[in-house]
Structures are given as C-alpha cells and as structure tokens.
Amino acid sequence: MGLNYSFANFVKVVLVVRFHRIYIEMATETLIPLESNPEVMNKFLQKLGVPSKWNIVDVMGLESEMLSWVPRPVLSVMLLFPVSNAYEEYKQKRRK
Template identity: 60%
Template sequence: MAWVPLESNPEVMTKFLHKLGVPKKWSIIDVYGLDPDLLAIVPRPILAVILLYPTKGEKTEEEKEKEKEKENENEKEKVQEGKGDISDSVYHMKQSISNACGTIALLHSVANNLDSIQLEDGFLKKFLNESKGLSYIERGANLESAQDIIDTHMESAQEGQTEAPGEDVEVYHHFVAFVHKDGTLYELDGRKPAPINHGATSPDSLLNDAALVCKEYMERDPNEMRFTVVALAASE
C-alpha cells in the first residue's frame, strides 16, 4: 500500500490536523532556523517538533552504508549511557504504508500530547482510543484500514504548493517527530521498531533540545540543503 506524500507545508498540515479534530488553538508553525534567536520567535507552548530530511542524494551506496552503521553505533552508545529506557506512556506506531511518514509524524505529535490537546469527538479520537493498548505493529496495521484518516490524508496531499507525485513515485524525504514525555526527549520514526531516547528535556526546552538533534542530521551532509523543521505549537 502507498499514499500520495504529504507536503511539508504548515498551512496544509494545520488544515489536516484541524480536519482530524485538533482544536484550532494548535497549528503547525515554520521553524525558520535552528539558531537561538530564530528558535525564540516560535510561538509557545510547543508540543512537538517535526523534521523532514532527505534520505537519498548523490552519495554512493558505500557512503550510505557507512552512515547507517554509524547511526546504529550511536544508538547503541545511547543505550549504554542509560538513555535507552523508553517510557510505557510513549505512543509509537509502525509505518507500514509507503509515503505515510508525514501523517504518522503528525499522529505521533498529537497522540503524545493528549494531556494538552483536547481532541474533538471524531474518527481520530476514536482511532487513538482504540489503538491505545495495541502494539507498535498493530497500530500501524490499524492505520491501513482507517478510511477516514486515509481520505483526509489524500485530500490534504493534493493541497500543497507543488504538484503532488503519484503513489508509486519513490520519495527521497522522510518525516520524524520529536516529543517530550515524562522528562525525556523522544524521536519517533515509524520505520524504526522503538522510539529513540535523546535524554532529558522539558516542555520549555523541547524546541531547543530537538533542534540539537536536527543539527546532527544536517551535519551528516553539510552540502545538503533539503531540510525543513516545523513545530506543533500554539496558533499565532
């Protein structure tokens, strides 16, 4: 199964969330840069940070394999440093649908902030309630048959500023979400079997702490410019 990919466009993503039942007091906001001065102008409070990064470029397969090995080593080091513990309260779901990473990043952002987001009655609230006690894999499988969410995604995917590619077109970008949960910064990626624990954070420092991880992504390829960062934050 494949979807038309969602564009990293705050207006499109915000409309998508509002159609799902997220109150209009919350919006997706551009993060124009990762320097402290630019982070300071993002409206507060901030509930989640979403990074879109390129997964394929001009690098050789050998270079990409080395990067993958380095990522795995970094994750092992985090576990050894005591950063591998994952809170049971983190909502994480598998991406079993091609090109669904944008929607899954948004669902991760909302599902892990239900103490702040009072969802309106509707299909997203029902989906999250029904999948609360399920496994990572079962949640992903449920999304494959969540027709109301699928229809909303497809409608939103056609609303971007660029022409939406077809479902069968290979996409070279990927969305991940960063959330605060129980005093910890988690990176949520539907392609990985578990959340990644990035250490201590707080609601107030979430954006700055997530920005440090986003910079790590960017430093892997300093010549690559195709990164975007947005935040789920209070509407301006």
C-alpha cells in the first residue's frame, strides 16, 4: 500500500496549503475557528482539489489502542482546542 500520488497533485496540495497559510496570516493575527466535523472538512478539502483518498478522521485519544484505529499513512495532525482566558493572555504577551 505505497503512496501513488502524482507530482502535479503534490504540487497542487502544497500550493493550496501555502495559499491558505498566507491568507490566514494576512487576514488575522488570531486563530480562525475550524469546523471539527470530519465529514464537513473532507468535503471542503475535496473542493480545494485534495484527492478523495486523503481524509480527515477523528482521533479519539492518544493511547496506543485509540491511535491504532487511525488509518495510515498519516500526513498531518490538526489540533482543536477551546480558546480560554489563559490562551488569550499568552497571545497578548507574545504580541509585545
């Protein structure tokens, strides 16, 4: 089960990622809330041109058993966390 992605698809995905990273950095200095629904995110990624064989899945825990349920290979990890007062204070300190 080796990776069989064309160079064109790789370049397209890299360009999309770079474009969105630049857009996010230019648009705001704060984190943008993301949808935490894999079905919604997968549809969004497919509209961006990401091959449908690449999927976002929920990771239910970091224990070995939970991680064994995650399909391989893993290309990226997206962390979702609640924004708290402590996070906002940390962000303010970093700006100074």
